[in-house]
Amino acid sequence: MSSSGDLPGEPLLDAPALTLLPGLLGEPAATETLARLDRELAWQRPTLRLYGREHPIPRRQLWMGDPDTRYRYSGRDFLPEPWHPAVAALRDRVVNALAEAGTRARFNSVLLNRYAGGEERMGWHSDDEPELGPAPLIAAVSLGSARPLRFRWKDRSREAFNAWLPHDSLLVMGAGVQERLQHALLPRRLPGLRISLTFRLVNPPASPA
Numbered sequence: 001m002s003s004s005g006d007l008p009g010e011p012l013l014d015a016p017a018l019t020l021l022p023g024l025l026g027e028p029a030a031t032e033t034l035a036r037l038d039r040e041l042a043w044q045r046p047t048l049r050l051y052g053r054e055h056p057i058p059r060r061q062l063w064m065g066d067p068d069t070r071y072r073y074s075g076r077d078f079l080p081e082p083w084h085p086a087v088a089a090l091r092d093r094v095v096n097a098l099a100e101a102g103t104r105a106r107f108n109s110v111l112l113n114r115y116a117g118g119e120e121r122m123g124w125h126s127d128d129e130p131e132l133g134p135a136p137l138i139a140a141v142s143l144g145s146a147r148p149l150r151f152r153w154k155d156r157s158r159e160a161f162n163a164w165l166p167h168d169s170l171l172v173m174g175a176g177v178q179e180r181l182q183h184a185l186l187p188r189r190l191p192g193l194r195i196s197l198t199f200r201l202v203n204p205p206a207s208p209a
């Protein structure tokens with residue numbers, strides 16, 4: 001895979017490569033896709049176990065992908081929902097946008113997050129599960145209300161910063177981003193529905209001998 005440093009979007013970071021591409025779908029497709037995903041998906045609010053207590057997550061989410069893409073998250077296994085046609089179309093659009101920019105990528109799964117308003121959120125993390133491999137390329141599509149995704153360096157060598165994610169944008173987190181930084185969608189007084197889709201390539205589990 002070539003580096004995503006040559007993507008035509010706005011480079012937020014050069015090394016490791018973090019790039020924002022606005023206008024992924026155009027209108028009215030972007031707004032229609034937001035409404036369709038909101039309406040047609042079976043959004044879930046799973047509980048996570050923290051210090052022995054069950055907590056509902058502060059957003060809704062859905063794991064979708066090829067049947068062999070198991071995903072472990074906070075000690076739980078999530079089985080993927082089959083691809084919804086609108087999500088599969090979005091995945092293909094992302095792959096094409098990356099290809100046009102000279103970056104070859106393949107995705108077999110996606111985590112969809114639905115934030116009803118600014119109080120819904122996602123805490124600090126890196127997408128560094130072993131099944132994503134050592135240097136994953138993660139493509140994050142944002143639809144709806146603009147929110148900042150906050151980044152901080154694990155070694156605190158540089159200042160934390162915001163990546164503002166407007167409606168109909170694609171944030172490409174290239175090789176090294178998960179290794180060196182964490183990100184979070186912090187609560188903000190910003191009303192409005194937002195849906196994000198983070199496309200990933202999960203290594204299919206080796207078949208048992």
Ligand SMILES: O=C(O)CCC(=O)C(=O)O
Nearest residue numbers: 111113127149185196198
């Ligand atoms: O909603 C966002 O933009 C962040 C989502 C995210 O970090 C993830 O799905 O791992």
Ligand SMILES: [Fe+2]
Nearest residue numbers: 125126127183
């Ligand atoms: Fe993430």
